[in-house]
Amino acid sequence: MRHFLTTQDYSRPEIESLLDAAAELKRAPCQPLLANRSIALVFFNPSLRTRTSFDVGIRQLGGHAVVLEPGKGAWPISFDALEDHPVMEGDEEEHVAEVARVLSRYCDLIAVRAFPKFKSWEVDRLDLVIRAFARYATVPVINLETITHPCQELALALTLREKLGRLDGRKFLLTWTYHPRPLNTAVANSAALIASKLGMDVTLLCPTEEYRLDERYLAAAQQNAADNGRTFTVTHDIAAAYRGADMVYAKSWGALPYFGRWDAEKPIREAHRHFMVDRAKMDLTPDAYFSHCLPVRRNVKVSDEVIDSPRSLVIDEAENRLHVQKAVMTYLLGQR
Amino acid sequence: MRHFLTTQDYSRPEIESLLDAAAELKRAPCQPLLANRSIALVFFNPSLRTRTSFDVGIRQLGGHAVVLEPGKGAWPISFDALEDHPVMEGDEEEHVAEVARVLSRYCDLIAVRAFPKFKSWEVDRLDLVIRAFARYATVPVINLETITHPCQELALALTLREKLGRLDGRKFLLTWTYHPRPLNTAVANSAALIASKLGMDVTLLCPTEEYRLDERYLAAAQQNAADNGRTFTVTHDIAAAYRGADMVYAKSWGALPYFGRWDAEKPIREAHRHFMVDRAKMDLTPDAYFSHCLPVRRNVKVSDEVIDSPRSLVIDEAENRLHVQKAVMTYLLGQR
Amino acid sequence: MRHFLTTQDYSRPEIESLLDAAAELKRAPCQPLLANRSIALVFFNPSLRTRTSFDVGIRQLGGHAVVLEPGKGAWPISFDALEDHPVMEGDEEEHVAEVARVLSRYCDLIAVRAFPKFKSWEVDRLDLVIRAFARYATVPVINLETITHPCQELALALTLREKLGRLDGRKFLLTWTYHPRPLNTAVANSAALIASKLGMDVTLLCPTEEYRLDERYLAAAQQNAADNGRTFTVTHDIAAAYRGADMVYAKSWGALPYFGRWDAEKPIREAHRHFMVDRAKMDLTPDAYFSHCLPVRRNVKVSDEVIDSPRSLVIDEAENRLHVQKAVMTYLLGQR
Structure with missing residues (x-):
């Protein structure tokens, strides 16, 4: 049994194979590959x-989705380590061990x-919630965005290939x-991982050293690039970064050294509003493509024109999310 | 491609034809007319x-509904006009242009x-939200109640025909x-539109001139009546209004001149509690039918007896909502 | 037409027959017994x-569930007795009479x-909400937990039989x-009812007389036991209660004499934390099974070890919930 928690658990050929399957499912979207299967979507x-x-x-x-929202429609859940034998006297009414095990009996x-x-x-970098689900579930677990967003990675990759x-x-x-x-770094981590894994030369452009991504992902992207004989570079030079780009991928995130102390980071962020993707910057490229994972704030992250x-x-x-996710689910359930 | 935003966009024969289809679907409710189709229901x-x-x-x-609640389970959405190039620095995380375009890729x-x-x-009378969805979507858009409620109109019409x-x-x-x-005028606007469109003589009974509906809908109902050689009348005389009625349709709404200043309207409303539909008023009619769109407050809008x-x-x-909506969906998707 | 509000409305052979059906559905889970049927789940x-x-x-x-949450996604509902002709001027926008009747037109x-x-x-002991749904609905009504939890009872019974x-x-x-x-007594009431109904010797262990369950359920369990020639006993003696037990079923609940005055009950509850099910207590039994309905707080109600x-x-x-509920639904709809 395999989970889909991060693309780093998958080899490049495995990722390419998932993308091939997604392209096929895009051509023939309705097939009973998940007939009689139920999938829990926990938000x-x-x-x-x-x-x-x-x-x-x-x-x-042909399958069936059950959407659950713990803390809203469902009971709040504890993620304390069972090894510590937590005495559950707080707000949480049950432990993820029970939730994951029970859902595994109902869903595939x-x-x-x-x-x-x-x-x-x-x-946060320990990714405790999804790791706990993966530990206690007896069925495969899929990451719908935690500190990485591997489904978005595949959607981006399929779009790039197209x-x-x-x-x-x-x-x-x-x-x-x-x-x-201050936003999550998940999509930024993920974009760095997948672009480097698939053989692209990757440049990470950020305002200052404080906006570097977590070393775990920088190192992984570096390794991916090295494995492909390609480069992974961090820069703060806007013009240099855009020059020669085939693809411009935008994302905002909070600076990790200020994590949880966002008031202190705010002035730095405010000083870099000019990082918005606009026509002038795009004109530095050889007619690059532009994308963003959505939701996106117009004229803040990217100009209407772009x-x-x-x-x-x-x-x-966004559309390709549909196709790649179907490929992931059918792969995890051994349907292809 | 056609939307279903208001019945005024549809001719009387087109409306009659939708009602015929609804009556057929009431007789044979389960048919695979929406097989492999997905419909987003945005509340x-x-x-x-x-x-x-x-x-x-x-x-x-045979189709599949996806229920979305922006601002609850989904991101808050901006409806600012794109022509103004809004700088999205408020609470909204994305623009309806992206939402409508993406949903159009996932749903039919x-x-x-x-x-x-x-x-x-x-x-509010600009109906910006649904107009924006209709503008940016690349699939048909259905009105589930904004400042009119055309699905309710068809349900009312089918019930009247029956x-x-x-x-x-x-x-x-x-x-x-x-x-x-103070409630929405949508169902009142809609009742006036559909009853006049289908050839009925329509009387609008309200406490004072201040409770007249928006001129747009009064004029449209007037025109509908004229097209059918029928009458559309506004009155404040309860007894005169009930006399001769075949159908009594109740609805509450806030007075438009006091829109947003509801404290000022409250005393006027309070002075007209006697507009409740009760036995004495119904006895003025030749055994008229009664209806209301629901939800209804008993013994406030209508007596238990009625x-x-x-x-x-x-x-x-209420049941007929089911049948008419199926007729609308299959019509918009060219399935009949 | 029959409802499923409490197992007390069903004879022991009827309950056994539902459990047989559940066991069959556990072996063959996917069958089109609810094809074209819709079920409203009102939470x-x-x-x-x-x-x-x-x-x-x-x-x-093969059926279809519609999940509704009145007061969240749906309108708040009044349960005032219609005989009193309530004037609905409070927060509730509609009466359960309309809700139940309309849902009965949409769902089976x-x-x-x-x-x-x-x-x-x-x-609370009048169980007004579900009784009102059962009164006004024109389709069968199922109890998803009110002051009893009959679906949980069947799941427990199936597990015990296995x-x-x-x-x-x-x-x-x-x-x-x-x-x-302070928690609901529903599952405790239900466990006493079903274990006694199915011929077990039942012991209810609680800290003081104040934690006795409602007399209605004690009397019913007593009667069930008498019908089977078995015993139903209430005790506060932990060691005596565990000795000889084949099954230990844990549940917390608030003391009825303090209902709504929970501050006064709190010190009594706090004085009985030692009722937690742990290894030492289980060692008093001849290797009894343990269960709980979930959600459960670890190391508060039961030790990790147990x-x-x-x-x-x-x-x-928890898994057996799935199977017994399918048996109930198909029974109520005459599909077996």
Whole structure:
């Protein structure tokens, strides 16, 4: 039994094979590959695309999605380590061990969205919620975004393949952008991982050293690049970064050294509003494609002109969530 | 591609044809007309009947409903005009342009409930939310109640046809009633539109001139009546209004001149509690039918005696939501 | 037409027959017994297992579940007696009479979860919400936990049959445990009812006389035991209660004499934390099984050692919810 927690657990050929399956499912979307199967979609955080694309995709394959929102419609859950024999006298009414085991009796897959708590990165980087589900579940677990977002990675990768063909040696720019609130680094981590894994030359553009991603993901992306004989570079030079890019991928995130102390980070972020992706920056590229994972704030992260241009892939990438997720589910259940 | 935003976009023969289809689907409710189709049901406001009847109806036709609640389970959405190039620094995490375009990739229909904000009627009457969905979606959009409620109109019309047969020249009374809070005018607008469109003589009974509906709907109902050689009348005389009525349709709404200043309207409303539909008023009619769109407050809008009488059509009308909506969906998707 | 509100409305042979059907459905879970059927699941309170197991079970039988949450996604509902002709000027927008009648037009079954309000036991014990649904619905109504939890009873019974075979004369211990908040007596009432109905010798262990269950359920359990020639005993002696037990079933509940005055009860509860099910107590039994309905607080109601032992049936019992509920639904709809 295999989980889908991060693409780093999968080899490049395995990822390519998932993308091939996704392309096939895009051509023939309705097949009874999940007939009589039920999939639990557990959301600790809001969702539009993830929820809709999983729900629709599962149904197109003849399966059934159950959407659960612990703490809202369902009981609050404890994730304390069982090794510590926690005395559960707080707000939580049950332990993830029971939740994961029971859901495993009802469902064939458990998919979980659990964003960081944004208090301590040392805690959040342990990814305790999804790791606990994976530990106690007796069915495969899928990551719907925690501190990485592997389903988004596959959607991005499929979109890139559709537009660029073979990705080896193509230039992928991952650029930080401003956002009024400090956001999760998950999609940024994920973009760095997948672009490097698939053989692209990757540049991470961020305002200052403080906006570097967690060393775990920088090192993994570096290793991916090395494995492919490619480069992974961090820069703060906007013009240099855009020059030569085949793909510009935008994302905002909070600076890790200020994690949980966001008031202190705010002035730094505010000083870098000019990182917004706009026409002038895109003109530095050889007609690069643009994308973003959505939701996106217009004229904050990207100008209307860029997001509404023919080179914008945001809607295609969102659509591809549907296809890649169907490939992941059928793979995990041994249906292909 | 056609939307279903208001019955005014449809000719009388088109409406009659939808009602015929609904009657057929009532006789044979389970047919695979929506097989492999997914429908997004987007609720900005609460719902019991709309949600259940769409969900069940879609399923009876072999399709799949996805229920979304922006701001609760899904991200808050901006509806600012893109022409103004809004800088999205508020609470909204994404623009309806992206939401509608992405949902159009996942689903075959998008249905939207978006009540007025009740601050400014000049704003609310623009019906911006559903208009924006219709503008950016690449699939048909259905109105689940905004400032009109066309699905309720069809349910009312089907119920009237079932009980009265041919509607031309029958007397339809739309009466305002008291309610402790100022309510949406949507169902009142809609009742006036559909009854006049289908050839009934329509009387709108309201306490004072201040409770007249928006001129747009009064004019449309007037035009509908004229097209059919029938009458559309506004009155404040209870006894005169009930006399001769074949159908009494009750609804409460807030007075438009006091829109957003509800404290000022409250005393006027309170002075007209006697508009409640009761036995004495019904006795003025030649045994008229009674209905209301639900939810209804008993003994505030209508007495128990009337709503529980054999002439009450409230449950039949609610049931007919199921059938007419199935007719609308299959029509929009070209399945009939 | 029959409802499923409490197992006391069903004879022992009828219950045994439901359990036989459940065992069959466990062996062959996917059969189109609910094809073209829709079931409303109405939740006034949170749920994980109930919601998931009904949703999945309905789907495995080819049916369709609609999940409604009045007061959240749906309108708040009044349960005032219609005989009193209530003037509905409060928060409730509609009466259960309309809700139940309308849902009966859309759906083939209505299942309702409505916990006590925890203000007055004299009111809560009337079980007004589900009784009102049963009164006005024109389709069968299923209890998803109110002041009893009959679906949990059947799951417990099926699990006991799987482990113990014939239950007559086996010793069932129902033990109160500590919990930081006063909980519903529903599962305790239900465990006493079903174990006595199926021929077990039942011991109810609770800290003081104040923790006795409602006389209605004690009398019913006593009668059940008498009908089977068995015993039903209440005790406060922990060691005596565990000795000889074949099954230890744990549940916490608030003391009825302090209902709604929980501050006064708190010190008594706090003085009985030692009722937690642990290894030492289980060692008094001849290797008894242990179970609990979930959610359970570890190391508060039960020690890790016991719940994680091979004799713990908590996950099996939770799984069996799925199977017994499918048996109930198909029985109520005459599909077996």
